[in-house]
Amino acid sequence: MTRYVISGPPVILDNLLLAHMKVLLELCPNLCLVLDEHINDGRMRGPFIQLNLRRPSNPALISSRIGRLTYSAYAPRGVTDPAGWIGNSATVRQSVSNSFAEKTFCGPPTLMVGSMPFKITAMKTMGLAAILPDITGTLDRDLVRLDALSEGISAPIWLSYKADALERPETEHVLDWIKSCVLEANWLNVPTACPHFETALSGSRAVRYMAGHDEQYPHP
Numbered sequence: 001m002t003r004y005v006i007s008g009p010p011v012i013l014d015n016l017l018l019a020h021m022k023v024l025l026e027l028c029p030n031l032c033l034v035l036d037e038h039i040n041d042g043r044m045r046g047p048f049i050q051l052n053l054r055r056p057s058n059p060a061l062i063s064s065r066i067g068r069l070t071y072s073a074y075a076p077r078g079v080t081d082p083a084g085w086i087g088n089s090a091t092v093r094q095s096v097s098n099s100f101a102e103k104t105f106c107g108p109p110t111l112m113v114g115s116m117p118f119k120i121t122a123m124k125t126m127g128l129a130a131i132l133p134d135i136t137g138t139l140d141r142d143l144v145r146l147d148a149l150s151e152g153i154s155a156p157i158w159l160s161y162k163a164d165a166l167e168r169p170e171t172e173h174v175l176d177w178i179k180s181c182v183l184e185a186n187w188l189n190v191p192t193a194c195p196h197f198e199t200a201l202s203g204s205r206a207v208r209y210m211a212g213h214d215e216q217y218p219h220p
Contacts, residue, residue, distance in 0.1 A: 001032040002170050006178075008051030010037050010116060011069070012157065015135045016181045024177045028170050049174065050160040061160040067182035068157055070189040071096050072150035073104055074137040075129040082129035084110025086119050096131045096153060104131065104149055135188040150190070157182055 006017070013035050025031060050056060056063055075082045087098040087109030102108060110128055113119045119130055124142055131153070137143050159178060165171045 001030055002028075002168060003032045003034065004170070004174055005034045005036060005048035006051065006174075007036045007038060007048065009053060011133050011136065012051050012053075013037065014116070015133070016185050017178065020177070020181050020184070024174065027177070028173050031170060031174070048161070049165065049178070050158075051178070052158045052160065053155040055156075055158050056160045058160075060162060062163055063158050063160040065156045066159045066179050067186060068189065069155050070134045071131050071153040071155070072134055072137060072190060073129055073146040074123070074132045074140075074143045075146055076124050076127055077142050077144050079127045079129075082127060084128050086110065086122055086128050086130040087112045088119075089114040100153075101131050105129065134190050135185050138188045154189075 006013070017035070021033070024033075050061070053069065055065075084107075085101065085105040087101055088096075089112045098109060098112070111122055111126070113122060116132075116136065119132075120136070120140065120143075122128060123130055129146065129149075132143070134145075137145060159175070161171070161175070
C-alpha cells in the first residue's frame, strides 16, 4: 500500500474531496489516504500534499493555484432579520476572520464556534447569520444568501507538495484527481465575486496579489 497524506482546511477536505474519494480509490486501489486538517510537519510516513487558502511560504514546496473559493453571508431560510451572527473560535484556521466579518455585520459575533457543522446547526436553531463558503451555503436548501451583505470574498486554493513526491507513480493520479475535484465544484462559487486581499482570511498577512483575480486554472 502507498500511503499519502493530504492536509488542508476542512471546507476543502469535506466539501471538495470526500464526495469523489471512491473515484480515486478505484483508479489506484493500492492507496492508503490520510486526510488531515493539520499541516503535515514531515513526521508522518509517505508523500504529503497540502491544500491551502493562501500561498505556502516554504520554498521547498512546488506550489500552484488550482482554483478558488468564494464566501458570502447566509441566514436560515425565512429569517429576514437575523438576531446576530456566528463567528469562528481561535481553533478554526484558514477561514474568514471575525474582524472582517464584524465589518459585514456591523458588530461583534453573538456566538463563536469551532467547526462548520456546529456553525450551520447553530444558524438554523438560533436564527443567526454567518459568512460561509458558497460551496457549502449554496447546496443547503435551508439557507439563503444575503445578497445585500455579501461583498464577494474570494480566496485562491493552492496545491503544494515536495518534489520527491513525484517519484511515486501514483502521485500524478492523486494530483489530477484533486484538480478535478476543485474544478467540479467551481460552479458553486459566486461568478461575480469581487476580489479582496487575502487579509480577509484568519491568520493571514498582507500579500502582494489579489485573491481570485484570474479565472484560468491552474496557475503557478
